Amino acid sequence: MKSFTYERPDSPEAAVKAYQRARGARYIAGGTNLLDLMKLEIERPAHLIDVNRIGLKKIEETDEGGLRIGALVTNTALAGDERVRRDYGVLTRAIVAGATGQLRNKATTGGNLLQQTRCPYFYDTNMPCNRREAGSGCAALEGHSRMLAVVGTTDACIAQNPSDMNVAMRVLDAEVEVLGPKGARSIPIEAFHLLPDEEPPVKEFALRPGELITAVTLPPPVGGKHVYRKVRDRASYAFAVVSVAAILQEDGTGRVALGGVAPKPWRRPEADAALPKGSKAVADVLFADARPTDDNAFKLPLAERAIAAVLADAQR
Amino acid sequence: MPTNLTFDVSRRELLIGSASAALIAGLGGWSADAAPPQRDGSVRLTVNGEERTLELDNRTSLLDALREHMHLTGTKKGCDHGQCGACTVMVNGERINSCLTLAVMHDGDEVTTIEGLGTPDDPHAMQAAFVKHDGYQCGYCTPGQICSAVAMLDEIEAGMPSHVTPDLTARPQASEAEIKERMSGNICRCAAYPNILAAITEVEGARA
């Protein structure tokens, strides 16, 4: 690990100021992703701003009847919150389907939104990777791409967003609140994670330099049956090959988003509209522009079957 | 330089940052007009009830602080990437992977390691149950398994749901399926899992 200086501000404003003062600074929350990458020297910040004591650890009800989740709320606390379990079950289900008890105790809401891909070549610093080093190429195109994305990709990068939580946030239409050198703003989750351009560099988040995530807000509950189905190589503790987050109403309407198949949580309004017509109609919409590799083309029928299973479950 | 930075830091900027960090110890990536923060940090920890103050390189993980600086070698280093669970300790009562957190981030925190749970003469119930049920072979993962198990039972008691909890609005039960799912972050290469499960189940039964 490269050496770095460290500071621990005591408010969000102080954290943003600290970022502006330092060069090559990064925020650190749970550290479960950033430190992993720093050990591999994929990340080499010169300065770490520890945001664990700036507050933002509460889940509050909003005036509109939704919830405002502080960026430093841990994945464990969020999944265990009574209101989330009752009204936003898909979020609890998605979080507890990811990582382990130990990791979820440290992982934060903001850090999870920003977790890096698990593309094997991103981690192997001997291999070309546009996401790690713009312009070096993409080793995955001709390599092992079984776990990688099938849709929303370009030849610059075919990596998937590995988060479970993010898929649920997408189906819930969450908003990401940020504070930066130029003030506060709010980014809808659909615009928060970016698709790669045709050419590198691969920009993955809509954050501007120095912007700190302060909260994630959820709109008022929409009722319905909340499901998160994760297909993985083991029964527990593995990243999703494919996952489905859905909220289904009794009349057959609903919302659906997929994980493990794209560089961002994958949702289309037309796919939601196709739900009453069944899994094939939904998958046809979601995968209309799919460009899988030989290695991961299996994800297309797998995802359709996972959607079918979710729809069948909802009818039971 | 990584293009995956959350924020747009130009290659030049980062190179300058890390070059000065390497050359001018203590100045790091800081601009000249600000007070330089320390490259080394002083950390106050309460470990197994005892208060300790350590001077550490900022890079020191909590795991390395425990093992290399406090010589509490019960906590083990397995993968050092949060994947195997051998380094599990409790911080302020919650189980975490001590390899994926920096010691300097824990100023003022209370840490409990396997040494703090019990001693050979006066073992914790979970330690005794692992011995009784032969919940190990080589023993390398055992301290992490035991710390994880103790905190895991508290999580069930606090009503935290898991992936296998059938009803999110009901209290979770400490069933076999629940224990297995919740212990999946502790890998045992000898596959002593059935005996680990038996040990945890016995302790859970005695608590209930």
Ligand SMILES: Cc1cc2nc3c(=O)[nH]c(=O)nc-3n(C[C@H](O)[C@H](O)[C@H](O)COP(=O)(O)OP(=O)(O)OC[C@H]3O[C@@H](n4cnc5c(N)ncnc54)[C@H](O)[C@@H]3O)c2cc1C
């Ligand atoms: C072995 C292992 C298995 C895992 N399995 C899964 C899984 O199955 N499913 C899953 O979804 N995830 C999984 N994860 C990933 C885990 O969920 C993430 O590591 C975690 O959510 C990151 O949160 P953090 O708070 O630790 O982030 P950090 O590591 O602290 O930060 C991550 C990034 O976010 C930035 N950041 C953090 N907070 C803020 C903020 N408030 N504002 C701006 N920037 C910020 C940091 O600078 C950094 O770039 C796994 C991780 C490991 C190590």
Ligand code: SF4
């Ligand atoms: S898919 Fe993306 S992350 Fe993987 S090697 Fe290619 S550019 Fe890198």
